[in-house]
Structure formats: structure tokens, C-alpha cells
Amino acid sequence: MLKDITLGQYFPGQSPIHRFDPRLKVLMVVAYIVALFCADGLWAYLFCFSMLALCIGLSRIRPKMMLRGLKPVLFIICFTAVLNMFYTPGVVLWHWWIFTLTREGIFNALYMVSRIVMLIMCTALLTYTTSPIALTDALEYLLGPLKKLRVPVHEFTMMMTIALRFIPTLIEETDKIMSAQKARGADFESGNLIARAKALVPVLVPLFVSAFRRADELATAMECRLYHGGEGRTRLNELHFARLDLLGGVLTAACVAAVFVISHFWA
Amino acid sequence: MPPIIELKNVSFTYPHGEGKPESPPAVDNVSLSVEPGEFVAVLGHNGSGKSTLAKLFNAILTPTSGDVLIDGMNTRDESRLFDIRKTAGMVFQNPDNQIVATVVEEDVAFAPENMGLPSKEIRRRVDEALAAVGMSAFKRHAPHLLSGGQKQRIAIAGVLAMQPRAIVMDEPTAMLDPMGRAEVMRTILRLNRENGMTVVLITHHMDEAAQAGRVIVMNHGRMLLDGAPAEIFSQVDELRACSLAPPQTVALLDRLNRDLNAGLPLTALSVEQCADVIYHYLKG
Amino acid sequence: MNEVLKVENLSHVYSAGTPFEKVAIQNVTFAAKKGEIIGLIGHTGSGKSTLIQHFNGLLKPTSGRVLINGEDIHQSLEMTRAARFAVGLVFQYPEYQLFEETVRRDVAFGPKNMGLEQAEIDRRVEEAVQIVGLPPEVLEASPFELSGGQKRRVALAGVFAMEPEVLVLDEPMAGLDPVGREEVFRFITGYQQKHGTTVIFVTHSMEDAARMAQRIVVMDSARILMEGAPREVFARAGELTQAGLDVPQVTRVLMRLRERGVDIGADAYTTEQAAALIRGQKEGKTC
Known part of the structure; x- marks a missing residue:
């Protein structure tokens, strides 16, 4: 799996x-x-x-x-x-x-x-x-010195952290959606390349919809936990x-x- | 002491899409206040306005008319946003979508980090918050491997680490299984009773609301009932009118009253109280 | 042979041979008769979700067999594919699987994959949408514009339209409020009565199981702990509580009364049944 x-x-x-x-x-x-x-x-x-x-x-x-x-x-x-x-x-x-x-x-x-x-x-x-x-x-x-050149280093690393956090969640979700569409007769294993790519639409659309919903909810939750960018942020460790x-x-x-x-x- | 949360004639209407008829207000002229140390459950079916209400408490939404005051601060005042959110922390329905970090303790530390606290203070708060939800043993774990109930407790710890005066929870148990629900409810009760934390719990589970000190019933955006659980749940007909079923204990007593004219008090909410009432009825 | 679906000595082990090895179901034998409604209960991790994914061949057993109308679904690829359509599986929170531009096309996805004629597809789609209580206008709307409850109905219709012999639902009422639960309950029983389908539904709620099912199967730690009519199962409420399951409040009230020496039975799980028992006791006769 x-x-x-x-x-x-x-x-x-x-x-x-x-x-x-x-x-x-x-x-x-x-x-x-x-x-x-x-x-x-x-x-x-x-x-x-x-x-x-x-x-x-x-x-x-x-x-x-x-x-x-x-x-x-x-x-x-x-x-x-x-x-x-x-x-x-x-x-x-x-x-x-x-x-x-x-x-x-x-x-x-x-x-x-x-x-x-x-x-x-x-x-x-x-x-x-x-x-x-x-x-x-x-x-x-x-990469801190790059901040002076207006490279968004903090945003970049925050994105990495969130990506790492959500990859397992999204993988599990993909698994679930694939099973659900298979249960409705979707076939991911046969046909030529184009047929297979087309067969992925029923998986990708719900996955994107869900990812956007998650992103939206996460953004609200982060704001409620006082996130306001990297400025003035300290670290636990x-x-x-x-x-x-x-x-x-x-x-x-x-x-x-x-x-x-x-x-x-x-x- | 002033109330922690105070609503004065608050209404909220969602902005309507182009060409669509204006929707009725999601929250309609609600006034209420929550005192420090209270445990208030807000009950209602989907679309009753209870979730909109939760978002108003935390300045995620600001009222269309009326005022929401959090510890005296008006949620319209954007300069106080930080303090408002620090005072009334918010826990959401889906535990997965509010956990930011890949390690439990790093996640709990998220808010205090944003507050710019020194590392030592963050450590103290994280340990304290994790202890308060009984998750200290999991502090080095990866959140995605925890159960739903455990994840939700981590989310609660993440809010506790801000040391808020009140926690608003928007259906925190809706996505959990019975064990997870019981786990989260135990945590909430302990926080309220032992730490004196003010809790506002939005829910559609009767048995959860029954554990609160005060129950508010919402219907069509309005506040329909407000009182102690025993008082609210004994109003069986009113509850049914807004599509809420009373707890089975009350429903049973109500049934006996209707069928046998038993005259039993409908305030016996818990299984123990209900059994007690029936015991005396049968023996008497 | 009226056993539509049968599993024999079924075991499933995840990640066999790695340190993450986990026995999800162990030696489970279970059969569903034609037209039967079965409630499958168990706490998270008891193996029930793994079990139902064997019914339509999504998961392959580590050992044991899955039979549909007496035929092993893994004997050939054609049989496995046929099992997908014979057993309709509705996953938890099925509204998150919607993907098409219109409700009509989304509901038609299953029937289309079955290779049905267009006229038959249309008939089924329209009927399914009607069964879940949606007005025909919704057919041309985008599923993403609907409310959460309506999306759930569309997703249910998507499987109803496949008209499977066995309908398997994983927590069809999860996350819904009492009104929503009641509606979904009505759609499922409505569909079942119309088509005489065998229904197996997974739930955490004893109350729902008791209300809907003719037979309850309780799973615990990868095995079947008990099965029988709701009354038989709830009579063993103590064991259920030990397995981490919620017993209906009225059943607990009666258990409590029994502890105090008033034994009027503990096999009631609805307020009506309990009221009848208490009434019988009060009027000096036993039920």
C-alpha cells in the first residue's frame, strides 16, 4: 500500500x-x-x-x-x-x-x-x-543571508515543513480515492498511456479539491494560532x-x- | 470580572454570489455572554448558525451588525486581532487540517513561536499543554500516525500553549469514532473543571452537550433556548421542533410519562439518574 | 443457495514480512443472505474496513476465499471485475470522491464503467437521484456547488445507480447531524426495499445498527466477536463495552436497574422497547 x-x-x-x-x-x-x-x-x-x-x-x-x-x-x-x-x-x-x-x-x-x-x-x-x-x-x-536579497527563505522553509507534514496525509487520501473509484469500476491498470492518464482524472480532481480545502482550513487554523510570517518568530528548539x-x-x-x-x- | 465573550445583538449574513438571491442571516440578532470558567455547549443541527457563531468568537468573521467583545476587545478592531485570538483560542473540526508540524511538540510550539516567546518559555508551555491533554508521552511522535482522538488532543494542546482564557471548539468530535469522542470529551471536562478553562463547545451530540454547565440551542440563526442541561433537555417538544432529539434517557422518561402518566422528572439526564428515577417508580 | 456473499477463513496481513506487519483480519467466516440487512460494528482498527474491502475484491485475501453466489471472486480476472459491480461499496465520506462536471455524469460514472446502454444508464441515474431525494434539476448542476449533505446524497446515488446485488456502506452517516442521519437512513432502506438488495453497513453507532439491521456482526481485534439479532447482541452489553463500543443509553439504564435487583432484561435498545419492558414490569407481568 x-x-x-x-x-x-x-x-x-x-x-x-x-x-x-x-x-x-x-x-x-x-x-x-x-x-x-x-x-x-x-x-x-x-x-x-x-x-x-x-x-x-x-x-x-x-x-x-x-x-x-x-x-x-x-x-x-x-x-x-x-x-x-x-x-x-x-x-x-x-x-x-x-x-x-x-x-x-x-x-x-x-x-x-x-x-x-x-x-x-x-x-x-x-x-x-x-x-x-x-x-x-x-x-x-x-540560507538566511539570502533574506537580505528579498529571497523568501522563511516562506520557503515553511512550505517545506507543511509539505512534509501533509505528504503522508495526501498519500493516504489518494489511496482512499483510488479505492473508491475502483469500487465504481474505474480501471487504472489497462489500456494505453492516454487511456491510463484519462483514468486518473477521477482521482486527481477529488484530490485537488481536497488539497485546496485542506489548505484553506490550515491557513485559517494557522492564523488563529497567531501565524504572521517569519518576523519576530522564535523557535522551540x-x-x-x-x-x-x-x-x-x-x-x-x-x-x-x-x-x-x-x-x-x-x- | 467582565464576561470573556460578549455578543450584543449580533447578526451575520454571508455575502451572496452575483445574481443569487440574498441568503437569510446565518446568525440573527444573538446576544449572549460567557463568564470566566463556564462550560457552554452550543447545540443545533447543520445550518442552524452554530458554526458561524464560532467563527464570530474568533474574529474569523466579523458581524454584519452588532458587536462581539472578547474580554472587552471588539473583534472589529483589527489592531487587537492578535490579542483576541490569544484570548479565545479556536479548535476546529478536522484534526488533520490544523496540525502544522511533523513532530507533536513542534506543532504545539507553533503558536508560542509565533508569539516570539523565548525558547525556554516555549518549552515550559509545550510541556504544560501536552500534560494538560495527557499526551506528554507522544511529544516526539509524528502526528499523522496518531489516532483521530489523539490528533484532536494535540490540536487542543496547540491552542492551550497560547495560554488563552477561553477555548472555542467547532465540532471537535464530529469526525471521531466513539473512543476518540470520549477521549476528547474527558480532556475538555478536565480542562474546565481542574484548570478553570472557559470552554465553548459547538456540537450536535446531545450527550456531549449534556456534560456542559450551560446549553444554548440555535435554530435558524437564532438563540432558541439557553439554560442548564437538565432544564434544556426536559423541553422535549421544543427540541424536536428544531430537529434535535433529546438524549435517550430523557426520551425514555418522556415516553413513560406519556404512556403511563408516570409523572417522572425529565431532568434525570445521566444513565445513573435515569435508572434511579425508574427504580423508585417501579418500587414505589 | 441464498448466500449472496460469503467469506471463508479470511485473513489479511498488511505489509507482511516487514517490521510494520499487521494482522488486520484473522480467520473470519461470514455470510450474507439475499435481501438481508447487516450491521457491522467495531471500533477503529478492529478490522471492519479491511473486511469490507475484500467483498468486492479491492483487497486480496492473504488466505481464505471470498465467494459471490458460490463463486470464488479471485478465480479469474473477469470474476474479480464482475465482483466490483456485484458488490457496490460506498466509502466513508463518499462526497469527497465526486469529480465530474455535472451530477448526472458523476452518478453515471459507475454504470458507464459497467458498459451499459445509454438509455439504461439514464434510467438508472434518474432513478438513483430520485431515491436520494434530489430534484431532477440537480442532475445538470455541478456537484461542487451543492451543500455537504447533498453531495453525500449524490455520492450514494453514484453507487445505487450501479444496482449492485450487495450494497456495502462504510459509515454512511458519519459526520452528519441527526436530521442528515435520518435522511440517509431513509434512502438506504428505501433503496433496499425497492430492489431487495443485501445491505451491509459499517457503523460505530449501536443505535443505528439496532434500528436498521436484522443481524449485527461485532468485530474486535481482527476477529468476529459475536453475531446475531440486535436483541441477542445487546443482551451481551457487558462484552460490547469491553470491546470499546458504545452501548445505547437505554440499554445501560436497564443494565443499571438489573445491578440494583430489578431485572426486567437488558435486551432493549430503543426507548420504545425499554418503555414497554418497564410498563410490563409496572403492570405486574413480564414481557
């Missing part, structure tokens, strides 16, 4: 990775991605990998869960691998029709694949260990930069520096 999908994929916990300030975590992920793209050579990659492995270990998230995060991008990974393997010029190992396997290609493919895998895993680790609300708070803070965060930040910076050094000297 649709409602079985867990969204945001947050696994609450008390590990140091969970307890890091979400702003720091977002910055750490950015730094790590930069490091990944600058990494060059086996040793740099191994170093990046051990950093990630250490963090996963500390977070106590089961490695199986981490691998599950790769599923949606499996196709891209395979595609990248094939492209790199066969289309990198170099020492030819094997040739057939338009496929030319080179030694450089194999290395390139390995590097690219491990780069993508590590990139996905480190962002997955961020969402696994940070509650959606902390994440939006962090984004609101980090203020973000605190603790000693642990300082340690985390320094370590990350050191590791990123190390990646540069390793790439430069041992590549």
Missing part, C-alpha cells in the same frame, strides 16, 4: 552523528562532496571511504539501510560504469562492435562509481540522522553550537585538508 512508504527516512537516535548541529551537518556534507570531487588517486579515495565508514559506524545505522538508499540510483550507477568502461581512450583490452574496453576505462569506472556511491551515502546519512524539521531549520539559517560540534567541524576540516594533500602528493 502507498501509505507504507516512509518519508524523509529519519531514524531517530542518540549517536554523535545524530546530535551534531544540523547546520554543521549540512556544511559537513557539502565539504565532503567537495572533497570527493577533488579526490584523486587510490589513497585519497580510500581515505574518503574510511571517513564515511567511520561516520556510518558512529551513527549506528545498519549498513543494509545505507545500501537501500542506493536502490533508486542503481540505473545511473550502472550507466556511468558502462559509459566509462567503454568510452575512455587508453590501452585496449577488448574490442567488439562499438564497445572498446580499456584499462583506463575500468579504473575510471571504478572511481566514478565509488564517487557516486559515497556521495549518495553521505547525503543519505544526513537525512537518516536528521529530523526533517531540524533540516529545514538548518536550511533556513544557512534553538540551534546550539556545542563543544561536540566544534570538534566535528575541526575534524571535518582536517579530513578535507588531508584529502587535498593526499590527492596532491600520492595521486
